[in-house]
Amino acid sequence: MKITTYSVNGKESYGVVTDDGIIDAKPLAGGPQTLRGAIAAGALDIIAEAAAGKSPDHSLDEIEFLPVIPDPDKIIAVGLNYRSHVLEGGRDIPEWPMIFTRFNNSQVGHGQAMIKPKVSDKFDFEGEMAVIIGKTCRHVPEADALSVIAGYSCYNDGSIRDYQRHTSQFVPGKSFYKSGAFGPWMVTTDEIPDPATLTLTTRLNGEEMQRATTDDLLFSIPQLIHYLSTVSELVPGDVIVSGTTGGVGFYRDPQVFMKEGDVVEIELDKIGILRNPIINEK
Numbered sequence: 001m002k003i004t005t006y007s008v009n010g011k012e013s014y015g016v017v018t019d020d021g022i023i024d025a026k027p028l029a030g031g032p033q034t035l036r037g038a039i040a041a042g043a044l045d046i047i048a049e050a051a052a053g054k055s056p057d058h059s060l061d062e063i064e065f066l067p068v069i070p071d072p073d074k075i076i077a078v079g080l081n082y083r084s085h086v087l088e089g090g091r092d093i094p095e096w097p098m099i100f101t102r103f104n105n106s107q108v109g110h111g112q113a114m115i116k117p118k119v120s121d122k123f124d125f126e127g128e129m130a131v132i133i134g135k136t137c138r139h140v141p142e143a144d145a146l147s148v149i150a151g152y153s154c155y156n157d158g159s160i161r162d163y164q165r166h167t168s169q170f171v172p173g174k175s176f177y178k179s180g181a182f183g184p185w186m187v188t189t190d191e192i193p194d195p196a197t198l199t200l201t202t203r204l205n206g207e208e209m210q211r212a213t214t215d216d217l218l219f220s221i222p223q224l225i226h227y228l229s230t231v232s233e234l235v236p237g238d239v240i241v242s243g244t245t246g247g248v249g250f251y252r253d254p255q256v257f258m259k260e261g262d263v264v265e266i267e268l269d270k271i272g273i274l275r276n277p278i279i280n281e282k
Contacts, residue, residue: 001016001044001047001188003151004068004183005066005067006058006063006066007064007066008062008064012066014026014038015058017060017184017185021058022058023051023055024058025038025047025051028047028051029046029047030043030046034070036069039132039150039236040237044150044188064111064112066183067108067181068183068184068185068186069186070104072239073235073237074232074234074235074239075107075241076099076238076241077100077101077102077243079099081217081219081242081243082212082217082218082243082245082246083218084216084246084247085245085248088248089251097227100170101175103175106176106178107178108178108182108276109182110185110274110275110276111184111276112181112276113178113276113279114156114158114178114179114181114276114279116278116279116280116281117160117177118281119160120161121257122160122162122250123158123159123160123161123257123259123278124158124159124258125204125209125249126159126202126244127154127210127266127267128154128241128242128243128266129195129214129242129268129271130153130239130241130242131239131240132149132153132186132238133150133236134150134151134189134236135147135148135236136234137229138229138232142223142225143222145222145223145225145226146221148229149195149221150188151186151188151189152186152189152195152271153182153183153184153271153274154183154266154274155180155181155239155266156181156274157174157241158176159248159250160173160176161250161257163176181266182274183274184272184275185271187270192270195214196217196221198213198268198269198271199212199268200212200213200267201267202267203264203265204249204263205262209249209256210244210245210246211247214268217242221242258278261277261278263275263278
């Protein structure tokens with residue numbers, strides 16, 4: 001099942017995505033008012049069953065996509081998690097996952113504009129796979145880690161490179177207002193039993209900039225969940241942004257950064273394409 005958060009005429013809901021449109025899932029879920037709430041209530045199977053054979057409530061042209069989970073308790077991102085990205089920056093292979101966070105208001109949905117801030121011209125793309133947690137969990141063994149996942153999505157970890165490099169801490173460069181993107185939807189785990197089998201591609205104005213397979217992660221999804229659940233209790237709707245591969249604009253010669261008028265696409269097969277225009281901050 002593909003499911004996402006969206007709005008129509010300013011009214012927010014969440015729904016099942018089909019080839020013909022979107023089925024409003026809120027009336028089907030039995031109470032939860034948000035996708036995060038539906039995941040927490042264990043309502044995804046109920047929604048899938050109730051939506052089967054139902055006609056769409058809206059065409060995809062009618063809706064505005066929002067971040068798949070607009071209100072996660074945590075957005076946990078992983079730096080330097082593909083060998084090619086580590087090597088292009090001349091760094092050593094990390095012994096432990098390099099963890100940082102993003103703020104909720106730093107992300108937009110599919111089709112919404114990512115904002116290049118006034119203070120920098122070094123706005124870079126990072127195509128990534130997002131993992132959405134489905135169960136409250138702590139100290140999860142690697143062998144059980146896939147069982148706590150609700151689904152997967154695409155993520156653009158848009159990075160303001162000069163602010164990222166002000167100190168050894170990445171958060172400022174990773175949390176500018178509406179600088180990242182999350183979507184277009186979540187694909188549930190029944191359709192992706194193994195997250196290490198996907199191909200990740202980033203395109204800028206149609207030109208391929210990044211390509212990798214997700215089995216090339218230095219720290220696998222089960223390893224990340226084990227590590228992160230040791231540190232903190234993970235809860236439904238938490239988002240783990242699992243890292244980007246080589247080919248980012250900062251390390252190209254000449255460097256390539258996003259600017260107003262550009263369109264960036266992050267594609268994961270079995271999931272879809274996250275597409276966003278770039279605009280300048282007003």
